[in-house]
Amino acid sequence: MASNVARYKTDVWSDWCPGCGDFGIVAAMQKAFAELDLDPAQTVVVSGIGCSSKTPHFIHANGVHTLHGRAIPFATGIKLANPRLTVVVNGGDGDLLGIGAGHFVAVGRRNVDITVILHNNQVYGLTKGQASPTLRRWEQVKSLPRPNIQDAVNPIALAIASGYTFVARGYALWVDHLKELIKAAIRHKGTALIDVLQPCVTYNNLYTADFYKGRLYKLEEEPGWDPIVHEPSIDEIDEKVARAWEKALEWGQRIPVGVFYVNPHVETYEERIAKLNPLYQEKPIALQEIEENGTPAISREDFIKLFNKYIVEVDRR
Amino acid sequence: MASNVARYKTDVWSDWCPGCGDFGIVAAMQKAFAELDLDPAQTVVVSGIGCSSKTPHFIHANGVHTLHGRAIPFATGIKLANPRLTVVVNGGDGDLLGIGAGHFVAVGRRNVDITVILHNNQVYGLTKGQASPTLRRWEQVKSLPRPNIQDAVNPIALAIASGYTFVARGYALWVDHLKELIKAAIRHKGTALIDVLQPCVTYNNLYTADFYKGRLYKLEEEPGWDPIVHEPSIDEIDEKVARAWEKALEWGQRIPVGVFYVNPHVETYEERIAKLNPLYQEKPIALQEIEENGTPAISREDFIKLFNKYIVEVDRR
Amino acid sequence: MPLRDLLLLIGGPQGSGMETSGQILTSALARRGYGVLSDREYYSNIVGRHSYVHMRISSHTIPRSLTYPVHLAGFVDAESVFTHTFDIASGGWLIYDAGTDPTKITRIPSMEPQVRDRLLGKYREHGIGETVKDVIEYLEKEKGVNIVPLSFKLILNMLRQKYNMTLGQAQRFRSTIIFAAMAALLGLDADSVSYGIERRFRGREKVIEMNKFLASKLIEEIRSDYGTPLALEPSSIDIDKLLIATGNDVVGMGKIVGGLRFQSYYPITPAADESTFLESHESLVVDGEKKGNILVFQTEDEIAAIASAIGAGLTGARSATATSGPGFSLMVEALGWAGMNESPVVITYYQRGGPSTGQPTRGSQSDLLFTMFASHGEFPRIVLASGDPEEAFYDAINAMNYAERYQVPVIHLLDKFLANSTFTVPIPDWGRIRIDRGKTIFKAEGDFKRFDKSEPISPRPVIGSGAITWYTGDEHDEYGHITEDPINRVEMYEKRMKKLEIADKEIPEEERAKLYGSGKDFLLLGWGFVKGAALDALAVLEEKGLKGAYLHLRMFIPYPSRMVREILDSYGAERVIAVEHNIMAQASLATTMNTGFKIGRYILKYTGRPIYVMELVDAVQRIVEGGEDKVVLTYGE
Amino acid sequence: MPLRDLLLLIGGPQGSGMETSGQILTSALARRGYGVLSDREYYSNIVGRHSYVHMRISSHTIPRSLTYPVHLAGFVDAESVFTHTFDIASGGWLIYDAGTDPTKITRIPSMEPQVRDRLLGKYREHGIGETVKDVIEYLEKEKGVNIVPLSFKLILNMLRQKYNMTLGQAQRFRSTIIFAAMAALLGLDADSVSYGIERRFRGREKVIEMNKFLASKLIEEIRSDYGTPLALEPSSIDIDKLLIATGNDVVGMGKIVGGLRFQSYYPITPAADESTFLESHESLVVDGEKKGNILVFQTEDEIAAIASAIGAGLTGARSATATSGPGFSLMVEALGWAGMNESPVVITYYQRGGPSTGQPTRGSQSDLLFTMFASHGEFPRIVLASGDPEEAFYDAINAMNYAERYQVPVIHLLDKFLANSTFTVPIPDWGRIRIDRGKTIFKAEGDFKRFDKSEPISPRPVIGSGAITWYTGDEHDEYGHITEDPINRVEMYEKRMKKLEIADKEIPEEERAKLYGSGKDFLLLGWGFVKGAALDALAVLEEKGLKGAYLHLRMFIPYPSRMVREILDSYGAERVIAVEHNIMAQASLATTMNTGFKIGRYILKYTGRPIYVMELVDAVQRIVEGGEDKVVLTYGE
Ligand SMILES: Cc1ncc(C[n+]2csc(CCOP(=O)(O)OP(=O)(O)O)c2C)c(N)n1
Ligand SMILES: Cc1ncc(C[n+]2csc(CCOP(=O)(O)OP(=O)(O)O)c2C)c(N)n1
């Protein structure tokens, strides 16, 4: 297996600060890809803009480094046009939960089969350390001239409220644990979020590796923890959501990582489309032939049949 | 009181479809304004774009009819520049939860003291009846060529997840009940959401007045219902949030209206600013004098003192 | 003597079926081989505000413009009678609801105060009173208009009794009264009217029956009272199949033929109808044979619309999005990403009245310069504009071809006039259709130099082809990885921009601008929907002894500078007149920028209503003969 | 002989304190009355990539441009030595870490492959080997550069021992080594160096002490070894107070003086520093007297930034937002709302390299045409651009004045060069500062015709004034209620656009474009940061016998057409050369569009690095004497 990981590495120098948590995330992704034996040519890593969003350049698979906040809609277009591709999104907390919050919410309503990896470092790294949407009120990281006066958004709660069907949290420095989460998320059919706590060694002097040490615990080690909706009954969903929600609010001396909530029973967006239009499943729209030697696949006769409703046969009498 | 309501009416013709639920919302607002005896000149109704967003023109108070999805940030600028103003936002479900979802989430993180009235008709009215973000999966309202394949967003759950401190639901045709909710929301210090179920008689043939009849019930009439956080303890907040969340998921034979959640203990954004900068409270920045006869309030001497750090006294030796 | 050409107007409140009347008439007329063009004017409102259909019918040609006054008008309500008092020709015909006679103009809540006050002013001038009755009398006595008063109430009561329906249900048949009465005066035969009804209500048997019943009854009665004063001469148009479609439909058809596979959109007037059209044609199955399918994706906003379309394009799906001004304003950032990443995407842009929300349901051509320079930084794009349904159809296909051939975003400009008008047009000519995917590659392998610098246009293996590629909005190397090296920067920057030079060489200038006519008295310079009115105005002016020509601009980037400059020079600054639906004369500014030729004569209209031939003719005369520099047109309610 | 003018370069990895070195030197120099200008070049990266400070020092004038080669260079790492091998003047001085001698250019992971390969090519050409040592030898032997090799390791070890610190802590003092060594060679006195240190580390006593210790020790040693070969002549600049500030700071100061009360922003390079500056000055309290306060609002995105700024403006607060390309691209829709609603708002726009994410930390002037036409529909806006810190200061104030006087959005263009450079400038002249709030009203009552049509500019009672007003992005009547009446449409449309004509009359053309020099051999046409290099190039060219002039464009809307046309005509097409940081020559296109004058000579640079005087001089010669049409500049790493 180990050698396989090399298959997912590029020779681009990672210009992250030495010690940055992002290194751990990339390592976990590469390991997960290797263990899932993903074909790099059929895998796409899509990102926004930020330190974290440089990720695709360091992973040997198709990479689409998009715009600040817009990784999710780019990824959605890619996935819907060719559902055979494995699509993973990487973005910062500013990217996905600040400027991109609208898309973050919308994709949950669709359950498109993509995995979203949130690099949660509580700051805007690449623009030099401003407060990101996950920094809590009155906290003051290094670069702030005054304490933060916005409340933090809770990615786990927001994802659940928005309809994500797989919601987990990992820690950038627990590479193997994170790797397992990534594998589970990619295997899951539907929109998956992994909120990754990611120390920013340069700008975040509050949420450091030291801070996390001793505080983090694994949900899967809690007795009786079962985040999976087994029967798609309202009652079970309610209960699982309520428990996930409660865990989502936990932050302080004890901080949970692991899987918070999984509902495998919700149709993906792709399945919904296919239900309405079975053709969709047969061949990805991206790969359909639309012409032969420049002649359109739709002939004049086809046109007349397709748009029959719009055509009047002139009858002069 | 009754005559007072006239004070809040304009002579602009409401070009909504006869029977549209929006009439009820405007009536409730006018009554609420009258009972609160708001000064129309110190009140601002801010809206987005849509049928619902025409509201400001029909209310005799300052009106700012902005852009699709952007009412909240416009309103935030108005409120922060002059906190003495009472600011109410009206928007459609497409407006606030589709294109505007990012702002909807962000304002919750600030708890700016404004009231958001969501006209929830499950369709994009003004663009002729497409599915809005509150239409549920597989539902097919009149204008849709095929059933809706996106899940609905739950405004109550999303507001709670985003940090709103007052969250309620009203019904457009229960004008007096809605009026009370509006009064409570305006009186509340912090960001308030009222999700108003609003029949669209032209495009929504599913969620009609008939549909709602018999299904709606008032939370305040439930024995023991108390949505208010009395002590700002994590435990009480958790409990109140969990109960509100549970009610938020209720939809079908019984649909709750009334107040879901209130937490009066969270500082408003205005209070947070004032904490850091007490000057902010003394005189709204909008009303500060910045010049006298064209001469800036900051003199050359002031400049030298203010920017002392940037100035070097040349010492030629 | 039967007529060759006729203009008519149908008016009523939004939601009262005026469009339906127009559609049925159009089908009936097309069935007999007439050419029809109709413009729909309506408020940004769902029910209640005044709306109308303005139609030109021709027995000898496919109409391409509108003008006033009209020969025939049919109004269901008092507001229409008031609003269009001055739009009816002397000697023309007016059908109206006599039940509205006592209604006063001051008592119509749906009428905007500005409109009312303006009309009242004119009424005072002309000595007209405030009621419908007063207006009718004026029209009859002063203008010689032939009046056909109908009692809508009696007619609908008759229907209610026969079919046992509520008043609300019966109200829906107001549109039937109008089209039937019009059909009567136009001398349309019963079969063609039935054809129109059946076509409109396909599959709804009961509705068809009721409409037929009411229509035939009305036609009979009216014809017995008034004859067929507006009978048309038989059509001499030599076409056996006519497509009846709006501009929105035609673009949708073009996209389907051109191989569109992914269309994203966020609802907006006047673009959404195109996406709805596509939604109804997602499965391309002909006689059981699967030709493919389209995915129409309704997004959460326009940013997601363009982002997802670009994403789909990366995988090889021909992709587009359709929008209007406010939506495009939100797409600007991602447009630049597509430019930087040499990614094909088509933005079908239906211009409406701006700025901001502006006049959402009215027409305009005020977004040209915006589209030419939208987004920060510099990158190649193609901007083309269609002036009639034929152009719109082929342009929809070519836009996708250009996007893939040059690996650039393409903006296809249309305007609301074209989008929401209904046309009768011939079936497209397959000889003119080609699909060109440029250097798109579906099978490849290994790490691929997606941005190979050796030629401006690099091979483009799609994601999923087997190749591995990287994309980034940052300046990048040949593999698509970020680099800030200054020399690579220059090379990549120039590589991208050179694609425009190639397009400028490859796309013939004659396809990018077209000169109509050869008269030397003046040259009209226009674009988009101006075309029809300009061409028809040329003919009228020629009759008046003024011989001119019309230069129709079709592509703004790359701009056909050499050809245009030559033509403009041959007229000289004094004789070139820009005709546009905006205040800045944007196409003329684009022309100056590209050619250095400064245009100093203008005919501009920015009321949101189309340019009518008669006002254009008048304006040209004022400029060419009267020496005016600029005429602002304002006709039309 | 003491020097009058000197260029220096400080290089090292991002995060290693090169900026600190530059700041301390600047303060020390300013203390003795020298003029300093320094440009900062850095990657879009937080730690590790190569960054450098390029500085000009003058004893007789405030410097306004940069050029190569430099007389003095100080590098902390091998990458800098490699990168700047060819930037040092023969006979110049180089300080470097001798510990890097064996490092090979092929072994530097932070160096981009493109840069490495390019340098290797040049090394081959010049016969230079692959190690630092090889480069040093080349410089010393072939170029006569004086080498000051220092052992950073020994120096830092000495410091570690004395202060008992970790290696990591000691690394921070690499910047001290550089500025101290430079101060030594420049002959700066110990007091001024101490002054620089104290100013930079204000309040951090321990850090000050350590810096002073290390600096004085190094200065002493180096001076004893090398003397003061680069000693400057005493300053003859007649100013007793010098402001040391970046372009970002200066704009912030202008906004504060101009009465800004609300600034919204979303973080973006190179704009965010302005907002951070304002955040540190939210309370305007002088000697206990409250002068007011500013609210700086960090939003969730740029759409919210402009929307909230417009909202604040409606209440009477002077409001602005600051951004760069990607952010502005998102503001486009709301810009149109402000235009439609005649609402004042200022957008301070720092241009960086595009398109898309482009080169986020590099400079450019490629967004001009975008800002001129951004947003759908037509509305008045003012677009102005600053070329140096003085202009930036007064423009920041005037932008707010124009916004309120004409009730329009104002776009104030700057570029990264200006934004991130550090300048020494005189205290502004209060005689040139006026605050003009136009027709803003703070006390009013009743329903108010906010859009009174009787004059193009209507009185503007703010929300909260006591008046009741309505605003809408739809076309509206005088009260701000929606109306689609065509005649009202025309009147309102023209009312808005007429404000531009008024601005065009009121704002003197001489303020909008400025002609420097009167030589008739050529005319440079430029804008923004081009100014300094152009003016200095004129002087150099004059010495070479070429007499030219520079026309500096300051406002693009309303464009000073009459004046510019006259000046251009006086030169003729052959002698006008556009000098710009973009590929399209955007200001020249704007000029053609407004004047019809077609420009055909270009000097363009789009590497993201500033235009240097020596390359500009050369390019002008190639055009004027060599007959070339266009020169693309590429100097600088
Ligand atoms: C539209 C837009 N606005 C602003 C920026 C500037 N910007 C670059 S990265 C970034 C934030 C990065 O923060 P985050 O998303 O948390 O990622 P991190 O760097 O922390 O990994 C911002 C605001 C941009 N590129 N585009
Ligand atoms: C940026 C932008 N996109 C699209 C539109 C078109 N548009 C006008 S109203 C509307 C939706 C209205 O739906 P909703 O917000 O639910 O309000 P409703 O009409 O149902 O009250 C849309 C999409 C617009 N005005 N601006």
Ligand code: SF4
């Ligand atoms: S700034 Fe923070 S997030 Fe960015 S690379 Fe450095 S440590 Fe990582």
Ligand code: SF4
């Ligand atoms: S379309 Fe629906 S929401 Fe809009 S006015 Fe009509 S009934 Fe109301």
Ligand SMILES: [Mg+2]
């Ligand atoms: Mg972050």
Ligand SMILES: [Mg+2]
């Ligand atoms: Mg709605």
